[in-house]
Amino acid sequence: MQRWDRIEAFVEVVRQGSFSAAARELRVSASHVSRLVGQLESRLDTQLLYRTTRRIRLTDAGRLYYQHCQPLFEGFREAESALDDFQARPKGTLSLTCATTFGERYIAPLVNDFQCRHPQLEVHMHFTNRQVDLIDEGFDVAIRMGSLKDSSLIARRLCERREYVVGSRDYFEQAARPHSLAELAAHNCLVGSRDSWLFSVGGQRREVRVSGRWQANSGPALLDAARKGLGLAQLPDYYVMADLRSGKLVAVLEQYQFADTAVWAVYPRHRHLSAKVRQFVDFLAAHLPDARLTR
Incomplete structure (x- = not known):
């Protein structure tokens, strides 16, 4: 000594x-x-x-x-x-951003639970489908989904996420179920904010360009159109699982489902991660999988 x-x-x-x-x-x-x-x-x-x-x-x-x-x-x-x-106890203001539907359905209730535990904490939530710049726009945490691009940010995996290609039973009474990615060209594909769908072929990522007579930059609108038999849609599990269980929608091309599309907490790199961010991300990692099963 x-x-x-x-x-x-x-x-x-x-x-x-x-x-x-x-x-x-x-x-x-x-x-x-x-x-x-x-x-x-x-x-x-x-x-x-x-x-x-x-x-x-x-x-x-x-x-x-x-x-x-x-x-x-x-x-x-x-x-x-x-x-x-x-x-230390979390203190100050916690600013976070998330995609709208997922954020409203799953993240906001957990944020509210977290603040009930830490009433001294001030929370600002911003829901948008635009990918924000955390540092320039002053956010502590972003909840992002899918495959992340390389960046200087820290990312922590919170839970799994899967994309399903789905159609209604009414739609499949009019069109044959596809068994290969090439067969998508013969279908009316409901196009979201991107005109390509993500798959895995032989363990390799593949994007397939799709087209159809319907397009919207809204997940709920896509889901409604698929339910009403207007075409095929590729949507995350949290949109479609209830309909798949009830039989309202049918999943196809599951053998090509891309696996690496998790839900992530992303935050700027600091030598010391603040208590509010560290404890909040820990809270999400512990509760988000259960929340998605019960809500």
Whole structure:
């Protein structure tokens, strides 16, 4: 332990630029700091600092030693700060964004549950199907779905998500069920905000361009059109599972279902993740799968 005290005294002298300033930071006397540094130099059998009445200066050996020691004490400070943050209660404002339908149905109730546990926290929710820029637009967290693009953001997987190609029984009385992706060309495909559907062929991602006589940038509108037999639609599980269970809709091409389309919490990279973000993301990861099964 004495060795760490000596190294800490040396690092603090270099950081603060003087023995007296280091002593104030360490809450000991300047003579004690000077003695610790002297003991360190004796143990290493080398001079680390040039001392004058006005200033201190690193020797070449001291500069090398400082370069190796300084990150250690920064790490200690980071560890203490992280622990303090871990034990802290969420506070301030939590700003988050999510796609509209998924956010309203699943995320908002969990956000409300989280705030009931932490009434001191202020929450701002923004639902939009546009992919926002978290840093430029000032959001702490985004809930995103599907395959993520590479970025500098941190992403945590919250739960699974599956896309289904579905049609109504009425529709399949008029058109044969497709068994290959090529057969989609013969169907009236209900087009959403993108005119391509995502599949997996031989373990590889494949996008298939689709077309039809109907298009809308709304999931609920797509679902209603599929229920009424207007064509095939590709929709996430949270839209269609109830209809698949009841038999209102029928899934096709399940052998080509793309697997890697999870729900993610995405947030900017920080050395210390704030308590509000860390605890909120933990809460979502613990409760979102159950929420999607029961709501």
